[in-house]
Amino acid sequence: MGSGIAQVASQSGHEVVLFDTNAEQLDKAKGKLAKIMARLIEKGRVTSQDSEAIQNRITYITSMNDFAGSGLIIEAIIENIDIKKKVFADLENIVDGNCILASNTSSLSIASIAAACIKSDRVIGIHFFNPAPLMPLVEIVPAVQTSDATTTAARDLIDSWKKITVLTKDTPGFIVNRVARPFYGEALKIYEEGVADFATIDWAMTELGGFRMGPFTLMDYIGNDINYTVTETVFKAFYYDPRYRPSFTQKRHSEAGWFGRKSGRGYYDYSQGATKSAPNTDTEVGTQILNRILVLLINEAIDAVFLNIASPKDVDLAMTKGVNYPKGLLQWGNEIGLSNVLAQLDTLHAEYGDDKYRASVLLRRMVKSGESFNF
Numbered sequence: 001m002g003s004g005i006a007q008v009a010s011q012s013g014h015e016v017v018l019f020d021t022n023a024e025q026l027d028k029a030k031g032k033l034a035k036i037m038a039r040l041i042e043k044g045r046v047t048s049q050d051s052e053a054i055q056n057r058i059t060y061i062t063s064m065n066d067f068a069g070s071g072l073i074i075e076a077i078i079e080n081i082d083i084k085k086k087v088f089a090d091l092e093n094i095v096d097g098n099c100i101l102a103s104n105t106s107s108l109s110i111a112s113i114a115a116a117c118i119k120s121d122r123v124i125g126i127h128f129f130n131p132a133p134l135m136p137l138v139e140i141v142p143a144v145q146t147s148d149a150t151t152t153a154a155r156d157l158i159d160s161w162k163k164i165t166v167l168t169k170d171t172p173g174f175i176v177n178r179v180a181r182p183f184y185g186e187a188l189k190i191y192e193e194g195v196a197d198f199a200t201i202d203w204a205m206t207e208l209g210g211f212r213m214g215p216f217t218l219m220d221y222i223g224n225d226i227n228y229t230v231t232e233t234v235f236k237a238f239y240y241d242p243r244y245r246p247s248f249t250q251k252r253h254s255e256a257g258w259f260g261r262k263s264g265r266g267y268y269d270y271s272q273g274a275t276k277s278a279p280n281t282d283t284e285v286g287t288q289i290l291n292r293i294l295v296l297l298i299n300e301a302i303d304a305v306f307l308n309i310a311s312p313k314d315v316d317l318a319m320t321k322g323v324n325y326p327k328g329l330l331q332w333g334n335e336i337g338l339s340n341v342l343a344q345l346d347t348l349h350a351e352y353g354d355d356k357y358r359a360s361v362l363l364r365r366m367v368k369s370g371e372s373f374n375f
Helices: 002-011 023-042 048-056 081-092 110-114 148-160 181-192 198-208 215-222 224-237 248-255 283-306 312-322 329-336 338-352 361-369
Strands: 016-019 058-061 072-075 100-103 123-128 137-142 164-167
Touching: 002 016, 002 023, 002 048, 002 058, 002 123, 023 048, 023 058, 048 058, 072 081, 081 100, 081 110, 100 148, 110 123, 123 148, 137 148, 137 312, 148 164, 164 312, 181 198, 181 215, 181 224, 181 248, 181 283, 198 215, 198 283, 215 224, 224 248, 283 312, 283 329, 283 338, 283 361, 312 329, 329 338, 338 361
Parallel strands: 016 058, 072 100, 100 123, 137 164
Antiparallel strands: 123 137
């Protein structure tokens, strides 16, 4: 992720320093960028002169002291709050007072990271999506300590990199990783109940729902170790709210080392010669699966608006540009009918007696008043 962000910054004309304590990792990053540039030249997207300039603008360093003079630093290290806080405290002794310090964390508290700094008002979250050069969305996450000047400067800069920015409150998972939890969690629950297998659930979401990847294909792509850790982090951060409850199926896959594509085995077998089981293409079954997952996604998006995590426009923009959903969830809710969404949620809540199916207060209010979302 760090090398991808460095590429984006360099392609936007900035002088960049890319830091890692491991020189071998830096060599790999340099070699990877050279290959990426070669492919872009072949496709006619950059000239050889542009490629050379982009690569020459990146300096590879193994000492944080070389960050002196930087105007913006984006941290993209391991998702460990204590390690991040130490790095930010160390950085503050190196850079000047005008340098913006940003974290690319996907779920950790920006306020907690900022608290490690004396000048905490210059700390902010700038969350890219993987791969950073290709994915257009960036979440801008001011902490309670972050100054308006820092927020404006950070957002304006990332906008100038031709990225699509959304402003989100500093809460676990921000917009995308919070709202998207039911896409994985409810799919896993449907599997655990024996309603359908992995292939059938993926088929329902892609063929009937229009999603680019089904939940199990996507979890295998992300890595079950990473996806499970994010789920567990969000669950704990929300004081064990049942909406974000992790799955034992994913936990066991992660414990078994079945991380997905990168390990050769996940929910699917990626070994050479392995065959993938065919889905059950019964439209009635598929529609039930799609609707069950979809109403939970819409409810989560509505609750994000209710809790002022982000504006309705930014919530829908985040889900379409950050995880390539076929349409914004709030728009989708309008099309289905918010009263229909509420009815399905209430049916699930009554059947299971599980608070993970509780409807957002805002959804109930909007149905009662006959409102819909306007953008």
